[in-house]
Amino acid sequence: MNNQIYKVTLIHNGQKKEMTCPQGTNLMELLQENKIYLEAPCGGKGLCGKCKIRVESGNLSELTSDEDRLLSNKEKAEGYRLACSTWIMGDAVVSLDDSSDTAQIVSRGLEYSVDINPSVSKEFLTIESPSVEDQRDDLKRLEDALNMRYTFIPLGLMQRLPSLLRDNDYKVTAVYDRNNILAIESGNTANEQYGIAVDIGTTTVVCYLVDLVNGKQLDVASRLNAQKSYGGDVISRIAYAADKAEGLKRLQMEITSQLEEMIKGLASKNKIELEHIYNIVIAANTTMIHLFAGLPPEHIAAAPFTPVATRLMVYPAEQFGVNINSACRIFVLPSISGYVGADIVAGILSTGMDKSDDLSLMIDIGTNGEMVLGNKEGLISCSTAAGPAFEGANIRNGVGGVAGAINTVRLEDDDIRYTTISGMPPIGICGSGIVDVLAVLLDAGIIDETGRILPADEIESEIGKKLKERLTEVDDMPAFIIAKGEETRSGEPIVMTQKDVREIQLAKAAIAAGTRVIVQKMGKSMGEIKRLYLAGGFGSYIDKRNAVRIGLLPKELEHQIIAVGNAAGTGALLSLLSRKLIQRSNIIKTMVKYVELSTSPEFQEEYVNCMYFD
């Protein structure tokens, strides 16, 4: 390594970005430093092959054996590399596919209505000016105009109070929450009042910009979680936070600065002053909350799975490192346990199942699977380490819900038909496509009830026989070709391998077994459940029949399934609009009983049973 500094140019979304670095810099780290985040479920270890980037020109390190294995010949020929396995050896130009750092998000679902009463108020005041007969101090004048006593006011604001009053001829707008004065603004700004609802997923971050006066959702932005390149699941992020020097600080900085940027982007796009954004409500899983708040997450990772805190947190945004304005506060919704987070609390809030007479089940399939069962009498929850198979991770050709992902698969005219997101040539298969293909292969008798991909000569069904030519071998394993090489971007076929089937079996068994356990623990039967709320983006795209077919969801509930989309985001949004719902989230926290599955014999038994396909 020498001291030479090289220039790396990134082409992305039609724009060029110049970066500089010394010789020997890892390309993934260079991108991270420049706030460009590639998916890397393996945490940049050269195992998952997801962090693909194309080299247009320049001098880079030699192809590694990992890359040789994980990239197709066509990709190699086109100059694709894995960013984690590439080091800068001279000036270079690289390009990213346009879909790489945006994520689709689903916000449809339940209809809801809520009284608009956010945890912040604004009031335009005309304050009496002082006279020798009326020597009340400035703060007292303000309090009297607000008809308040025992207010709390930040010291910095009190310092600016005299000029704020006099420069505006004693006409100002007070921003406050109960008796807590947050800001004083010049003139009448009572109608300029905005908030941000946030769902920090392990994979995706979604921000909703909301007008707190009329309750309207003005805009939404979603991005892949900037922490993605430090590991795809919560366990690898926790390991990074715990094991690397400044690891927690770095992960916190990534998510807080990402949130700050997303909010600034929304404000700028919608021509809203940052000064007028007062409340940010966050729903997230417990680990994401720890990383966001800088709370050491390591004791969540291993038994007894102890979080630092699960309560509702309210602090000034700047204390988290999110710099919007000095009056802006962040409300982090409460969690239940280390693996049932505020995203689930927010989901419960959005469905209203905590207030219903009817028994409801909510299943949130994301990077993990969480289930909640109950009604207004009480709720019971559990979490399964189902893994991110349904997000495409640990699946050979799995991808997230990005452009070019195969998202539906069906049998038609005795052959496989598929669609892709945005209709692009296929680059891989996402969760809903994975469920479909598995159901198709079960229906066609190509996979048996144990999950084995049958050899061609064992296939008995008519339709199965017609699909025989799609059977192949990959890495000495049986595999089924979903998209042929000539159809795909890389030129290599998109397949489902025997190992992929096993991954999905493990994941669906965990979710199905967890569901059965909490139903038993509550002394109920599946038949008593009136509604199954399916949360998460995956739940919205999934084919319900196929999800039941593969045993992911209980067959008794096939016609009770309601896809509620990003229920966590919806819950955060409702909490942003109503202080009563923030209080309700605290009540929900106390209503939900958590069942630990990892030490439960019932779960172990059900898990084995659920591994089979009926």
Place this chain on the structure above:
Amino acid sequence: MNNQIYKVTLIHNGQKKEMTCPQGTNLMELLQENKIYLEAPCGGKGLCGKCKIRVESGNLSELTSDEDRLLSNKEKAEGYRLACSTWIMGDAVVSLDDSSDTAQIVSRGLEYSVDINPSVSKEFLTIESPSVEDQRDDLKRLEDALNMRYTFIPLGLMQRLPSLLRDNDYKVTAVYDRNNILAIESGNTANEQYGIAVDIGTTTVVCYLVDLVNGKQLDVASRLNAQKSYGGDVISRIAYAADKAEGLKRLQMEITSQLEEMIKGLASKNKIELEHIYNIVIAANTTMIHLFAGLPPEHIAAAPFTPVATRLMVYPAEQFGVNINSACRIFVLPSISGYVGADIVAGILSTGMDKSDDLSLMIDIGTNGEMVLGNKEGLISCSTAAGPAFEGANIRNGVGGVAGAINTVRLEDDDIRYTTISGMPPIGICGSGIVDVLAVLLDAGIIDETGRILPADEIESEIGKKLKERLTEVDDMPAFIIAKGEETRSGEPIVMTQKDVREIQLAKAAIAAGTRVIVQKMGKSMGEIKRLYLAGGFGSYIDKRNAVRIGLLPKELEHQIIAVGNAAGTGALLSLLSRKLIQRSNIIKTMVKYVELSTSPEFQEEYVNCMYFD
């Protein structure tokens, strides 16, 4: 001016301090930058002649006409200069008299007893460690051990909670105020709990170090207010804050860093960890509070005399710029108005006059004069711009209560006898000496009832005739020699001039008239007053008979006078020991009615009457 950097060495209290500066630097400013503060009631304008410093060697600017006028020939011969009027032209060595930056303070006075119940508690906890059956989060464990719900905990402390618990085997000491968790300490530190009571006077800052477990006052420190060199009285400080760029910030920084240094000095001297100082209670006049808290004070200076805030303030010490530890909070006691400050509220608290059936009068003679009259039925207060004459300011040979100050004067063997503080050769005359000499001159018939110093041929009394030789002329004014040139340090006589007598007449008339007005306003007579509490260092040293003789205090109350010393400091100390007394300070604030004298015709009339000596 060139770019040459020069070295200036200061000899003070037997120590050498090296300072550097460019050519042309003002010596006073150089000293301020190096945190050495000389008294300068005129604000460094070359008017008061107080900022004397001796040049031992070196190259400095020429003597100015101000210095020529304000320094004696002996002082000039010995190398004395005024720091405000001297500029550095080369390397130099200067020296300060040892008394220059310390102040005497009086803490005697009332006996008091108080239940020890400070606004902070410590509790040693043995917290249950987690298990798979007990997955409560760390914070919840802490709350349960404290038997608390809905706690507030700073984000930074929550971030350190997991390691604090685990590194100490779940044995920690919680520091809290009600449900507000301030700190968590390793092991059992429940008996290490300290606080600081502070009286920030315009002239002097006093800090008391208190053990909050047993209520003992461990130590006391006092210094001249570091802002002194920016002006001697509140009006000149306000002018500096309002008119100079960053003036307020600078004055705030001076007092907050002085307080921080004093506290660190007390902790170090008494071998106390800074981490174990949790509460600081501050009493001060309204302007000093504004300057301490960075609140713009300018609207206090002119009618309608509007403060920014007069309430009880409680903020983390670091928000004021006082860095002790992150758990340390500062409580600033409430004020009444722009000129009746928290020092008076604390004084009322220390006398208990707000709870007494008896009618009491409190007079605090400091840089201004404030008076409070009343009992448990209600209180009335006023403030007079008496000026700092009784602190020696605006008096030709006036000095503060420093070593060498003439502090008592009496007639003995037909001549003047005086004592000085520490028995040093006289350098000037302080407040108690000024009162004495005026009383002596009145008794001797040298000053008539209008305040005129009589010409030698008009003096009729036996004793007066014997003192004739002490009459002289200074600046074309009659003057009386108190200490002869051969007795004084400067070699020049210490005198009281006709102008000095007028200054004192104005000051005593303001206080006497203010007292009469509030007695009238309350519909009372002097005879009904059971006690006269005389607050302030000056009040402790004053000869009561002489104070009545010159008309400063009402003659009806000569035998009811109780000198209570630094009542403001005592009130702060009591508030530090008891949260109930902090609450009481808020009640006192609402009990006290403020009377504005500046627009009162009654005051104007009484003021003229009180100018005479009876």
